[in-house]
Amino acid sequence: DPVLALNGITKTYAKDTANPVTVLQGVDLSIAAGEVVALVAPSGAGKSTLLHMAGLLDTPDGGTVTLNGQEMTGESDRRRTRARREDVGFIYQFHHLLPEFTALENVVLPQLANGVSKAQAQTRAADLLARVGVGERADHRPAALSGGEQQRVAFCRALANEPRLLLADEPTGNLDPGTSDQVFDALMALVRSTGMSALIATHNMELAARMDRVLRLEVGQLSAI
Ligand code: ADP
Ligand code: ADP
Numbered sequence: 001d002p003v004l005a006l007n008g009i010t011k012t013y014a015k016d017t018a019n020p021v022t023v024l025q026g027v028d029l030s031i032a033a034g035e036v037v038a039l040v041a042p043s044g045a046g047k048s049t050l051l052h053m054a055g056l057l058d059t060p061d062g063g064t065v066t067l068n069g070q071e072m073t074g075e076s077d078r079r080r081t082r083a084r085r086e087d088v089g090f091i092y093q094f095h096h097l098l099p100e101f102t103a104l105e106n107v108v109l110p111q112l113a114n115g116v117s118k119a120q121a122q123t124r125a126a127d128l129l130a131r132v133g134v135g136e137r138a139d140h141r142p143a144a145l146s147g148g149e150q151q152r153v154a155f156c157r158a159l160a161n162e163p164r165l166l167l168a169d170e171p172t173g174n175l176d177p178g179t180s181d182q183v184f185d186a187l188m189a190l191v192r193s194t195g196m197s198a199l200i201a202t203h204n205m206e207l208a209a210r211m212d213r214v215l216r217l218e219v220g221q222l223s224a225i
Pocket of ligand 1: 013014021041042043044045046047049
C-alpha cells in the first residue's frame with residue numbers, strides 16, 4: 001500500500017457565492033513508503049489546500065484520501081484526528097515552537113501526549129536533536145536559538161512520534177539561502193534515516209531536484225516534471 005493516496009480530489013472555496021474559487025480539479029497522487037516527493041506550485045495554486053487535505057486537516061468536496069491503506073474521507077473527526085496525530089508530522093515555514101519550553105521539552109511534549117514515558121521521550125528527543133546538529137542547544141528556549149536552529153528543533157518535534165508521513169510547507173523558506181541549504185540537508189538526512197515518506201512544498205528548484213520526484217501543481221492538477 002502507498003503511505004498516502006489522493007484520488008480525484010476536488011475543492012472549491014466560496015461555493016455558494018457569485019465568485020467561487022476552484023482550487024483543485026481532480027488531483028491524483030500516490031506516495032510509496034520511503035519516498036520523498038517535492039511539490040512546486042506558483043503562489044495561490046492551492047499548495048496549502050492540498051497539504052491540508054493530505055494531513056486530514058480539511059476535507060475535499062470530492063475524491064478520496066487514503067492514509068496507510070485506510071480511506072479517511074468518510075471517517076469521523078475523532079478518527080481523522082487520531083490518524084493525524086499518529087501518522088502525520090507537520091513542518092511549516094515558521095517553527096511554531098512553544099516559547100516557554102526548552103528545545104528538548106518541545107520535542108518531549110508531543111511524545112508524552114502520545115503516552116510515551118518521560119525517560120523514553122527525553123532519550124529520543126536528545127537523540128533527534130543531536131542528529132540534526134543542535135544537541136548542544138537542547139536546554140535553550142526558542143528565543144535563544146538562531147532561525148536555522150529553531151527549524152531544526154521543529155523538524156525533531158514533527159518526527160518525535162515517528163509518523164509515517166511528513167508534510168512540509170516551505171520548511172526552509174524563512175531562512176537566508178546559505179543557512180537554508182544546510183538546514184535542508186539536515187532535514188533530508190533525518191527523513192532518509194527514518195525511512196518515512198514525505199511531501200515537501202518548496203519554491204527552490206535546486207532543493208526540489210534533490211528529492212525522488214518533483215510534482216507541479218497548476219490550474220488545479222498535478223503533473224510530473
Ligand atoms: P497556496 O498555498 O498555493 O498559495 P492556497 O491553498 O492557500 O494556495 O489557496 C489557493 C487559492 O484558494 C487562493 O486563490 C486562495 O485565495 C483561495 N483560498 C484559500 N483558502 C480560502 C478560503 N478559506 N476561502 C476562499 N478562498 C480561499
Ligand atoms: P494536537 O492537539 O495534539 O496538536 P491536532 O490534531 O490539533 O493535535 O494537530 C495535529 C497536527 O496538525 C499538529 O502538528 C498541528 O501543527 C497541525 N494542525 C492542527 N490544526 C491545524 C491547522 N488549522 N492548520 C495547520 N496545521 C494544523
